[in-house]
Amino acid sequence: MEKNEQIVRQLDDWNRTYRSGEPSVPDSVYDYELKKLPEDHPYRNKVEPEELYKGRVKHNKPMLSMQKAKTEEEMEKWIDSVIDACRRTGIYYKNVKFKATAKLDGIAGKYENHKLVTRGDGLFGNDITNSFDKGIATVFEKDSIDPTIPILGELVVKLDYFKEHLSEEFSHPRNFVSGAIMADVSSPITEKAFKDNAIVFQDYHNLSTVSYYINDLLEDFREIEEDISSSINYAIDGVIFEVVDPVIKEKMGETSHHPNWAIALKPKDATYESTVVDIKWQTGRSGKVTPVIHIEPTMIDGVEVRRASGHNAKMVETMGIEIGAKVELIRSGSVIPYILRII
Numbered sequence: 001m002e003k004n005e006q007i008v009r010q011l012d013d014w015n016r017t018y019r020s021g022e023p024s025v026p027d028s029v030y031d032y033e034l035k036k037l038p039e040d041h042p043y044r045n046k047v048e049p050e051e052l053y054k055g056r057v058k059h060n061k062p063m064l065s066m067q068k069a070k071t072e073e074e075m076e077k078w079i080d081s082v083i084d085a086c087r088r089t090g091i092y093y094k095n096v097k098f099k100a101t102a103k104l105d106g107i108a109g110k111y112e113n114h115k116l117v118t119r120g121d122g123l124f125g126n127d128i129t130n131s132f133d134k135g136i137a138t139v140f141e142k143d144s145i146d147p148t149i150p151i152l153g154e155l156v157v158k159l160d161y162f163k164e165h166l167s168e169e170f171s172h173p174r175n176f177v178s179g180a181i182m183a184d185v186s187s188p189i190t191e192k193a194f195k196d197n198a199i200v201f202q203d204y205h206n207l208s209t210v211s212y213y214i215n216d217l218l219e220d221f222r223e224i225e226e227d228i229s230s231s232i233n234y235a236i237d238g239v240i241f242e243v244v245d246p247v248i249k250e251k252m253g254e255t256s257h258h259p260n261w262a263i264a265l266k267p268k269d270a271t272y273e274s275t276v277v278d279i280k281w282q283t284g285r286s287g288k289v290t291p292v293i294h295i296e297p298t299m300i301d302g303v304e305v306r307r308a309s310g311h312n313a314k315m316v317e318t319m320g321i322e323i324g325a326k327v328e329l330i331r332s333g334s335v336i337p338y339i340l341r342i343i
Helices: 002-019 027-034 072-089 159-166 173-182 188-195 214-229 246-252 313-319
Strands: 056-058 097-104 107-112 115-118 124-126 151-157 199-203 210-213 236-243 262-265 271-283 289-300 303-309 326-332 336-342
Touching: 002 027, 072 214, 072 246, 072 262, 097 151, 097 214, 107 173, 107 199, 115 124, 151 159, 151 173, 159 173, 159 188, 173 188, 210 214, 214 236, 214 262, 236 246, 289 313, 289 326, 303 326, 313 336
Parallel strands: 303 336
Antiparallel strands: 056 124, 097 210, 097 236, 107 115, 107 151, 151 199, 236 262, 271 289, 271 326, 289 303, 326 336
16 A cells, blocks of 8 residues: 555656656656556546646536557457447447547647637646737637637647757657746747747647448557557557447446547557666757767667657656666657666
8 A cells, every 4th residue: 555655656746747847757657657556546547637827717518538548458348348338229339430530649628718728637727828829820710610619639749840840959749838838938949839830739620530340440459550640740649549429429428537438549669678878968959958868779660779868857866877777768659769667
């Protein structure tokens, strides 16, 4: 019990720094620690708030999170629950359609009644409508839609733009977006990104979706995930599979945390081993100093990698990264290699 409490305290600490826009550790490290908790531990289904501004707004309807599947077994268990709902409604399960959409890795939000509000804790969010004045772009025309119909989406930065202009300064696209939204005064780097329409509130309605039957999912949902992921110019955190039939959706229902008729299949990240050969400190264009971990040349996704993100000084200290340490690497979000743990 004490061990679980220690893990929760550590996760809470990491969540505070994550929501502030300066995360202490990468997502892969957070997920690694979270898995140490029992499957029925309430922290596994906790909706983490995105505290960006003090002004809170109550959502007309709670913005639920999404249940997640990391393993094949978890995905197959969810498909079985869909088949069971089909039996209970008298619908032949092989006729059931699913739609697959990329799960964007940004700041979740909703545009409704001319306001842009973050998801927050699901019940209350933060009003960030002034982000439009800064230069947040949208795919839809704000002034030509019914303002009473909520539009769900994510605040994200275009991935090709991030790789070319921002990857040396920021460890992850989401961190840049969070800082851009929070800042009272935009830096020259952020102003340029706004001017270049690189920061976008991407609504899920305008994201491309692909329809599948249940047999397609049973045959190879990982291949579907890879196809969807490769077609998106944003950092993503998996693929959302959703039942289309409203009768089955109603039968499956939802919890206070997530709808039962949808699931987010998380990427199956491959891991690699290497050795730290040097740690150097890099000063970015804004004056921010970050550690860069130099490693022995390692082939990752067909590319020879010689550096990994040091994230920040606190991560280097927390994980005990030092010259000569053997480390396990992960290509987190297919953006920048991270150190998952010290071996």
